[in-house]
Amino acid sequence: MTILCVRFRRAGEGDDGELELSELLGLLEEFTPVVEGLPPDGALADLRGAERYFGRGPVELAALIRVRALAWYGVDCAVGAGPGPMLARMALRKARPGVVCAVSDEPGAGAEFLAGLPVVALPGVGTATARTLCEYGLDTLGRVAVAPPATLQRLVGARTARELRERANGVDRGRVVPNAVSRSVAAERSFGTDELDPARHRRALLADAEELGARLRGMAHVCRSLTLTVRYADRSTTVRGRTLTEPTAHSADLTKAAYGMYEALGLQRARVRALALRAEGLTPAGEAAHQLTFDPVDEKVRRIEEVADLARAKFGPHAVMPGTLAA
Numbered sequence: 001m002t003i004l005c006v007r008f009r010r011a012g013e014g015d016d017g018e019l020e021l022s023e024l025l026g027l028l029e030e031f032t033p034v035v036e037g038l039p040p041d042g043a044l045a046d047l048r049g050a051e052r053y054f055g056r057g058p059v060e061l062a063a064l065i066r067v068r069a070l071a072w073y074g075v076d077c078a079v080g081a082g083p084g085p086m087l088a089r090m091a092l093r094k095a096r097p098g099v100v101c102a103v104s105d106e107p108g109a110g111a112e113f114l115a116g117l118p119v120v121a122l123p124g125v126g127t128a129t130a131r132t133l134c135e136y137g138l139d140t141l142g143r144v145a146v147a148p149p150a151t152l153q154r155l156v157g158a159r160t161a162r163e164l165r166e167r168a169n170g171v172d173r174g175r176v177v178p179n180a181v182s183r184s185v186a187a188e189r190s191f192g193t194d195e196l197d198p199a200r201h202r203r204a205l206l207a208d209a210e211e212l213g214a215r216l217r218g219m220a221h222v223c224r225s226l227t228l229t230v231r232y233a234d235r236s237t238t239v240r241g242r243t244l245t246e247p248t249a250h251s252a253d254l255t256k257a258a259y260g261m262y263e264a265l266g267l268q269r270a271r272v273r274a275l276a277l278r279a280e281g282l283t284p285a286g287e288a289a290h291q292l293t294f295d296p297v298d299e300k301v302r303r304i305e306e307v308a309d310l311a312r313a314k315f316g317p318h319a320v321m322p323g324t325l326a327a
Contacts (some may be wrong), residue, residue, distance in 0.1 A: 002046060002047050002048045002051070002058065002083060003044060003045070003046055003047070003081065003082055003083065003084055003085055003087075003104070004044070004045045004061070004062055004065075004080070004088060005038075005042065005043075005044050005079070005081075005082075005092040006042060006043050006044075006065065006077050006079050006092075007041055007042045007077060007078045007079075007092060008069060008075045008076075008077045009041070009077065009097065019043060021037055021043075022037075023042065023073065024069065024073065024075065025043055027065065027068055027072065028045045030049065030066065031045065031050045031061060031064075032046055032047055032049060032081070034046035034048075034049075034176050034178050035176070035178060036177050037129055037184075039185070039278050040186040040187070040188040040278070041085065041188075042092075044088065044176045045176065046151070046175075046176040047061055047303050058081045058100075059081065059100050062079040063100070065077065065079070066097075068236065069118055069240055076097040076098070077097065078097050078209045078235075079092065079095055079096040079099070080092030080094070080100070080102075081103065082104040082105075083172060084172025084174050084175075085172065085174040085175065085184060086123055086167060087110050087170065088103070088124075089123065090114070091103050091113070091125075093121075093236060093237070096235070098249075103122075103170075103256045106284070109170065109190050110169070110170020110171070110172065111142075111169045111170040111225075111285075112144070112170075113167060114142070114170060115141060115142030115145065116141075116142060117141050118130075118141075119134065119138060119140060119141055119144055119168075121323075122141060122164070122167055122168065123239075124163070124167075124327075125164070126240075127259040127265075129156055129160070132156065133155060133156070133157070133321055134229075135184060136155060138152075138155075141168040142168075144165065144207070147165070150162060152165055156213055172228070184280045184282065185215050185219075185278070185279045185282065186212075186276060186277065186278040187207075187208040187209075187212050187215075187277055187278075188208065188229075188275070188277075189204035189274065189275055190274040191204070191273060191274065194271035194272065195271070195272050195273075196216075196269055197224060198267070201261065201272055201275060202262065203325065204275045205258045205262060205275055206255055206258075206324060208275065208277040209251055209254040209255040209258050209277060210251050210321065210322065211256055212277055213249055213250060213251030213254050213305075214251070214309060214312065214317070216249035216279060216282070217249045217285075218282075218309070218313075219282075220284060220286070221249065221282045221283065221286050222247040222248050222249045222282070222283060222284075223248065223249065223254075223279035223280060223281055223282055224247050224280065225280045225281050226244060226257045226258065226261070226277060226280070226281065227239060227240070227241040227242075227278040228240045228241075228258060228261040228262060228275070229274075229277075230267075230270075230275055231270055231272070231274040231275075233272075234271075234272035238265060240261045240264065241261075242260065242261055243285065244257060247283060247288040248288075249285060250302065251305060252301060252305075254277070254279070261320075282320075
């Protein structure tokens with residue numbers, strides 16, 4: 001076990017406040033320089049050098065990180081550990097504050113840990129792929145791991161089948177990319193109580209998209225993809241990503257993509273605790289291409305957006321906002 005996946009949470013009852021992720025990443029960097037931020041409240045840390053330097057195993061180091069986070073920032077953390085980033089992230093889903101969920105690096109341990117999980121739990125497996133696999137009885141990662149390669153290729157294609165079978169067998173070829181947090185921007189909205197109303201979910205997503213758009217435009221950057229994270233009352237999460245049709249910082253485009261990912265989840269009476277959006281693949285706006293249209297409405301909305309940004313810069317972030325949020 002050389003990789004830790006850490007999720008920081010406010011300690012105590014009010015554990016849904018915004019976290020200053022940069023400060024918490026600094027805490028991890030005292031143990032290893034190989035730290036990758038996972039906005040809004042997580043990080044990956046490669047401890048291969050730290051284990052030898054401190055003379056402690058990853059579980060012991062995780063306990064030390066938790067104590068320092070509590071003492072310095074009043075933040076608790078859940079930690080998953082594994083031989084690679086994918087397994088560490090999946091271990092985190094079973095972890096809880098104060099207890100490290102670890103996947104051994106012994107041969108076959110990764111496949112054993114994954115065997116009983118539903119196929120949709122594997123990162124990169126979307127709803128459509130999971131539905132196709134389940135129709136043929138491949139509803140768990142254990143069954144996918146032992147399925148004939150030719151069968152998987154017919155169902156999902158050669159490349160996807162190869163990657164899917166490797167991951168289901170616990171083969172993790174990922175790596176921690178230092179300072180990746182600088183290439184993304186995140187926004188999160190938490191609910192005071194478990195929220196079941198889809199209208200309130202959409203309102204939170206609208207607020208997230210508006211915040212992301214304003215921040216991106218203020219940085220003079222655009223994003224290439226958007227990631228939605230839904231956190232439920234039992235602290236489990238669902239993560240979905242979408243590549244945008246073109247790089248953008250336009251709030252309307254971000255909102256449309258966010259709504260699309262949310263609707264695709266098909267949540268039924270879900271008890272949602274928080275909704276977060278992360279804009280990834282940031283590039284300077286001057287280097288991005290924009291497809292011109294003859295739609296006067298789109299041009300009008302973009303000009304209004306520019307004026308609204310000027311008003312927010314002068315009078316504050318709440319000077320101009322969509323009517324839905326003002327209500």
